[in-house]
Structures are given as C-alpha cells and as structure tokens.
Amino acid sequence: MTDGARAATRTEPPPRETETHCPYCALQCGMILRDADGRIEVRPREFPTNRGGLCQKGWTAAELLDHPDRLTTPLVRDPSGTLRPASWDVALDRIADGLRTIQRAHGRDAVAVFGGGGLTNEKAYALGKFARVALRTRHIDYNGRWCMSSAAAAGLRAFGVDRGLPFPLTDLGRTGTLLLVGANPAETMPPLMRHVTDQRARGGRLIVVDPRLTATARQADLHLQPLPGTDLAVANALLHIALTEGLIDREYVATRTEGFDAVRRTVAGYWPAEVERLSGVPVADLEATARALGTADSAVILTARGAEQHAKGVDTVSAYVNLALALGLPGRPHSGYGCLTGQGNGQGGREHGQKSDQLPGYRKIDDPAARAHVAGVWGVDPAELPGPGVPAYQLLDSLGTPDGPRALLVFGSNPVVSAPRAARVESRLRGLDLLVVADFLRSETAELADVVLPVAQWAEEDGTMTNLEGRVLRRRALRPPPPGVRTDLTVLAELAARLDDAPDAPVPATTPDGPAPTTPTTTRPAVPAPRTPADHVPAPRTAPDRFPTDPRVVFAELRRASAGGVADYAGVSWDRIESADGVFWPCPDPDGPDSPRLFADTFPTPSGRARFHAVQHRPAAEEVCADYPLHFTTGRVLAQYQSGAQTRRVAALHRAAPHGFVELHPDLADRLGVAEGDEVRVASRRGELRAPARLSPTIRPDTVFAPFHWPGAARANSVTNDALDPVSGMPEFKICAVRVERA
Ligand code: SF4
Numbered sequence: 001m002t003d004g005a006r007a008a009t010r011t012e013p014p015p016r017e018t019e020t021h022c023p024y025c026a027l028q029c030g031m032i033l034r035d036a037d038g039r040i041e042v043r044p045r046e047f048p049t050n051r052g053g054l055c056q057k058g059w060t061a062a063e064l065l066d067h068p069d070r071l072t073t074p075l076v077r078d079p080s081g082t083l084r085p086a087s088w089d090v091a092l093d094r095i096a097d098g099l100r101t102i103q104r105a106h107g108r109d110a111v112a113v114f115g116g117g118g119l120t121n122e123k124a125y126a127l128g129k130f131a132r133v134a135l136r137t138r139h140i141d142y143n144g145r146w147c148m149s150s151a152a153a154a155g156l157r158a159f160g161v162d163r164g165l166p167f168p169l170t171d172l173g174r175t176g177t178l179l180l181v182g183a184n185p186a187e188t189m190p191p192l193m194r195h196v197t198d199q200r201a202r203g204g205r206l207i208v209v210d211p212r213l214t215a216t217a218r219q220a221d222l223h224l225q226p227l228p229g230t231d232l233a234v235a236n237a238l239l240h241i242a243l244t245e246g247l248i249d250r251e252y253v254a255t256r257t258e259g260f261d262a263v264r265r266t267v268a269g270y271w272p273a274e275v276e277r278l279s280g281v282p283v284a285d286l287e288a289t290a291r292a293l294g295t296a297d298s299a300v301i302l303t304a305r306g307a308e309q310h311a312k313g314v315d316t317v318s319a320y321v322n323l324a325l326a327l328g329l330p331g332r333p334h335s336g337y338g339c340l341t342g343q344g345n346g347q348g349g350r351e352h353g354q355k356s357d358q359l360p361g362y363r364k365i366d367d368p369a370a371r372a373h374v375a376g377v378w379g380v381d382p383a384e385l386p387g388p389g390v391p392a393y394q395l396l397d398s399l400g401t402p403d404g405p406r407a408l409l410v411f412g413s414n415p416v417v418s419a420p421r422a423a424r425v426e427s428r429l430r431g432l433d434l435l436v437v438a439d440f441l442r443s444e445t446a447e448l449a450d451v452v453l454p455v456a457q458w459a460e461e462d463g464t465m466t467n468l469e470g471r472v473l474r475r476r477a478l479r480p481p482p483p484g485v486r487t488d489l490t491v492l493a494e495l496a497a498r499l500d501d502a503p504d505a506p507v508p509a510t511t512p513d514g515p516a517p518t519t520p521t522t523t524r525p526a527v528p529a530p531r532t533p534a535d536h537v538p539a540p541r542t543a544p545d546r547f548p549t550d551p552r553v554v555f556a557e558l559r560r561a562s563a564g565g566v567a568d569y570a571g572v573s574w575d576r577i578e579s580a581d582g583v584f585w586p587c588p589d590p591d592g593p594d595s596p597r598l599f600a601d602t603f604p605t606p607s608g609r610a611r612f613h614a615v616q617h618r619p620a621a622e623e624v625c626a627d628y629p630l631h632f633t634t635g636r637v638l639a640q641y642q643s644g645a646q647t648r649r650v651a652a653l654h655r656a657a658p659h660g661f662v663e664l665h666p667d668l669a670d671r672l673g674v675a676e677g678d679e680v681r682v683a684s685r686r687g688e689l690r691a692p693a694r695l696s697p698t699i700r701p702d703t704v705f706a707p708f709h710w711p712g713a714a715r716a717n718s719v720t721n722d723a724l725d726p727v728s729g730m731p732e733f734k735i736c737a738v739r740v741e742r743a
Helices: 003-009 088-106 121-135 149-159 169-174 190-201 231-244 250-256 260-267 272-279 283-295 313-326 368-378 392-398 422-430 488-500 551-562 574-579 651-656 666-672
Strands: 017-021 030-036 039-044 075-077 083-085 111-115 140-142 177-181 205-209 222-224 299-303 336-339 407-411 434-439 451-454 463-466 471-475 630-635 662-664 679-683 688-695 703-707 736-742
Touching (some): 075 088, 088 111, 088 434, 088 451, 111 392, 121 463, 121 551, 169 190, 177 283, 190 205, 205 283, 231 313, 272 283, 392 422, 662 679, 666 688, 666 736
Parallel strands (some): 111 140, 111 407, 205 222, 630 703, 662 688
Antiparallel strands (some): 075 083
C-alpha cells in the first residue's frame, strides 16, 4: 500500500505511548512519550545519537503541551490595536483578503513567507510550495539561514553536497583526534558528549577552538582560545604547519581533490608566529593541534556557529575543509569534516524549499531542469514558478519599505528575538500592512501580528525530521491537538483554498465577527492603494487539493519532488524509517541502500573530486575602536533554546537560567568598576542591552559574551551586527564592537 493510500484508510486512535524524538535541537534524541491519564511523561530511549540520554530541555519538553500560555484560538487585532480571540473563519478570511488585496495592489512579491528550522520536512516542503504555487511569490526564506548556511555553502562548493555530517555520529567515538571549532555541545546538545567520552576512553584526543573556556573546552586535551573572528587564520596556520612538517596526504590530494596549489601558496604566508599575534593562540598550541590531526590514524574536524556566524563564515569553514582535505580525511573511516547543525530540522528544512534559492531535493530554483521537474510534480507550468528571492536578513530588512514585501507570514520562527540587529527588524515588522504568525505560544513576534494562528505542537503531529547526520526520522503524534488548534498543513490548505476561491471578490468593509482587513490598527496603517497600475497582477489561483493536510500524503509528494535531486528522498518511506532507526539521504531507490557515509570513493562534483578553495583572513566587519573598545560575542546556555519562546516558559528551565547576563573577565570588570551581579549596559552602534554582570576568568579580557535567548532589555541581538556573508547571507552574530559600562 502506498503512503497516500494508507493515509486514506488509517482510522486507528492515537496510541497512549509512542516513540518519537525531542522537539528541539538537531541531535533529535530518541524519546518515549506516554499519556498517563492526561499527564504526559517523557523518558529517553536508546537511539544512535543520544544512546539513552536526554538533556534538561528534552526531559521537560512535554510541559508546553498543556501550558497555560498555549494558544487555542486564533487572535485578530481589533481597531484599538488589541489582539482578540476570533473564529478560524474570521482569521483565515482576514488573511486571505489581506493577501489578495496587497498582491493586487503591489504585485505577487509584495507577500513574503518566513519559515523555521524546526518545521517538519512535510511542513517545510508545503510552505515552500505554498509560497511558489499559491502565492507565487519569490520571497521565502527561513531562520535556518542564521544557523548553518555558511557551512552549507562551504560544503556545497567543496564536496558538491551539503549534509551536516557525512557520516553517522557514532563515528566520533572511534576517531583518533577530534577538533571542535566554535562548537559547545556539552551545553547545546549534551548527549553528544557520550560519543566524545567514548572517543577519549579509546585514547582519542579532543581539541577545542573557542574564545571562551566553555563546558566542552574544559573537557579538552587542548583548548585554543582565539580572538573572535580569527578562526580562519588559525585554520590556515594549521595547514601551513601540516605542510611544513610533511603531514599532508599527498596521494589523497593528488587523486581525490583539485585546486590544492592555490591553497598551498595562500597558506604559505600564514606563519604561526604571525597568527599567534593575530589570534592570541600560542605557536606551540598550533603546532600541537596540527600534529595531533596529521599523525592520528583517523581524525574529524567539526565546525559550528562559533566559526560560521561571521561575515566571512563561508571562507572560515572552507579553511577547515581545506585542512581536512589536505590531511586526506573526508571519506576515510571514522574521519572527515562535518558541521554540527543546530535546529531540530535545520538540515531537512533547507533541503525542501524554504530557502529563497531552492526547490525540493536541494534543487536550484534557477535551474531549468529543476524547475521543470518540480513544476511537473506540482502540476503547474514551470514558467509560473517565481525565481530566487533574497536571504533571510535581507528579506526582513526590506519589509514595509517602498520596494519590499508588505505582508509576511511567519511559521515556526521568532525573529524579534533571533534576528541580528533586532530592533531594526522589529521596526520593519511594525511597518508591514499585514503580519501573520502561526505558533503555539504568543512569541514576541506574535505580539506584533495582525493575526495569530494557533497550531499543533510536536507531540500532536506526525511527520519526519532530518537530523544533523542527514538521517530522516519519524516524528509521531501521541495525541491530537487540543480543540481549536489546527496543524500548519491544514492552515496552508485552508489559505490556499481561500486564495483559490472567488479571487476577484471585493474586500469586505466589515465582517460580522471582527474587523475588516483594511481596518487601521494602532500598530500599522491600512492596506494602501496601488502604487502604480503596472504593479497589478491577477490574484493567485491554485487548486486547494494541491495542498493535502495528511503528512503521509505530503511526504509521498515530497519523495517525488526530491527524486533525482541532491537530497534524494525517493527511496525513503515512513515504514522504512520505522524499521531501521531512520534512513540516510540520498536514498533514491526504495529497494536500494541509503547513504550513512558519503565520499568513500567519489565526491558528487562534476569531476568526482573535492575542491579546495584558497581563502584569506580578513578583519571582522566592525573592528574595535576608541568608542567601542571591546569585542562582543553571543551564544547559548544549557537550559534555553534559540529565541527562548518555548524554554523560557518551562519552569525548571526558567529556574536554571532565569534571565540574560553579560559575561566578562574579572580584570575587565575591575577596570570598569563592575562587580558580580551589577547591571551593565553593552552598547554597539546599533543598540544596547542591559543585564547583570557575570564575572568569569574563562573569557578573554578583551571580549564580552551574552546569550541570545531573552527579549526586552537583555536582548543580545539588539547589539549584534547585520553585516552578511556575501555567499551565504549569514549575519555576523559572533563579533562586533561594543562599549560596556555599569548601568
Ligand atoms: S535539546 Fe537536543 S540534546 Fe537536548 S534532549 Fe533535545 S535533542 Fe537531545
């Protein structure tokens, strides 16, 4: 029976206990949910990534299912500016009418969609299709752009494919030397450290590159503590040393790669003593690291946000990929380069159409063959598909501007807290004619919306996620959503049906249950008149049955859409996932093997060889100066996740990490006259944050740190820089120049 047919005949009630995965990060720890007379219990289960472990976030994940803040009815902003409960019909009509009015007046691209790296594959796929087919806008992107797009771009240009880890996580436990660059899994995904513990028990070495002595760095054999923004120079110096000391795998370089000569010439100038002056990392530590990597039987180099969230993030990752290639690591047993994906479905979310330049299967939207294939699956003319849009920050920064979108639909994201230069993004959102947020809690972004739609949570929905290994997993529902709550798939189908129905109907002046779409609010003006007649386009038309609401049916369509693409899911079925602890893509054939390990024999590039890219260190987009003399960097804490909209509401997590803070070295604090717990003000050229000082000798005296999980005065992203990587569109979250003083 096909997945679609099975969906049509499935009638069994939801189980009282189910095996699923954590809703949060990309480790996607295996867990069991049990409904004990309405109380949902969580317990870990044995799964290859977490091996029976969970972090505090996973243990407490079910608390949000029945949280008092849970949204169970749509909210529509009334003329006084207040969000008030409304019926689904009123809310959806208001959205559809608003979208139609705006698109008629200003063109299709006047509507934009913003997705999230936590959405299931089915929802990410449906959202991309909804943007391209129902709205016919080029403007869609997602918050995963801020997670690992730099590693994705570097992986694509080196290996021809972007899969976070091209090997199972269990390989870490058997590698000789593990180099973690800008990664702190002991706090961000603690169960991963079980693999590191294995590795060290077998005699392996752990080396961590991080400006802070993090929980992970504390466990390392060697900690390199570079100035933020100098990771690229460190990598080039490591390759310089490897060349000097004859550690290069010359046969591998000759037979499996191309472009090494340019890299060799480039790194020749990265003398360790000069890189020590630049980065602060002692020559002896650089040499020890190069030797540990170059002499081990096997070695793995992993990067994460610390190295990637820079305006030169792609080049920084390329520098570490160059090092891995020169040492002959990718494709070798228990060896290689990988990126630690952050969000739960950061990997799958970017494979199936949420990115502005991509179609499902990791296809390029400007590739005629890709457009023809996907348009065929969607039943539309390829010429009707829009072209590429712009990356996430550029999209948000254009909202409400004369040439930018005037309406935004947000699914599974909270950019008011998570976007760089967040105050500016917040003002852009306020400048929209229509903001719609689908969420299960009133996030800070939902607070600005004209319409808020209450949608299902992870334990209430079926679907698939693709974890940091490229392993496709099953998310299973334990129980249905509460009354009044719908799934994202249902929301998209209902909106598509409304956009298809009576597209030329006039916008009503009022409705029996609520305000009209053009009613002024206190937060933004009414939908304006057309700017020019030339902007007029017909309202979008699409058949509502093109947006199925059953995730099995959606996944069956996703398989067809991805077939033949880089991320080929054609051979992945829900049954196969369930029988085998997940399925690694690419998996083109239902009866053929999947791909847990890539690159053993070849790389998916035109030549079959991996490609070196010569890259040069360059300063951060904003350097310290007399007015802003300190470096500022951001990151995460163990008990909170991303924008914190969910985890800040979990009692145990709130107790563990109740508020933001600013970490600074005691010597710096002395100079500034700041004591532990004093409120400090951190100001950059873009804004400021205020939070209690936390003194720690583990941070460099020239650098201050703040976690980014909190809104309001402690919002770290009020300070961060919106300079973007020219290739990936990744903002420079990890370094800017600030001034710090007692508040
Ligand atoms: S947050 Fe990540 S590490 Fe923690 S339980 Fe969930 S998936 Fe595992």
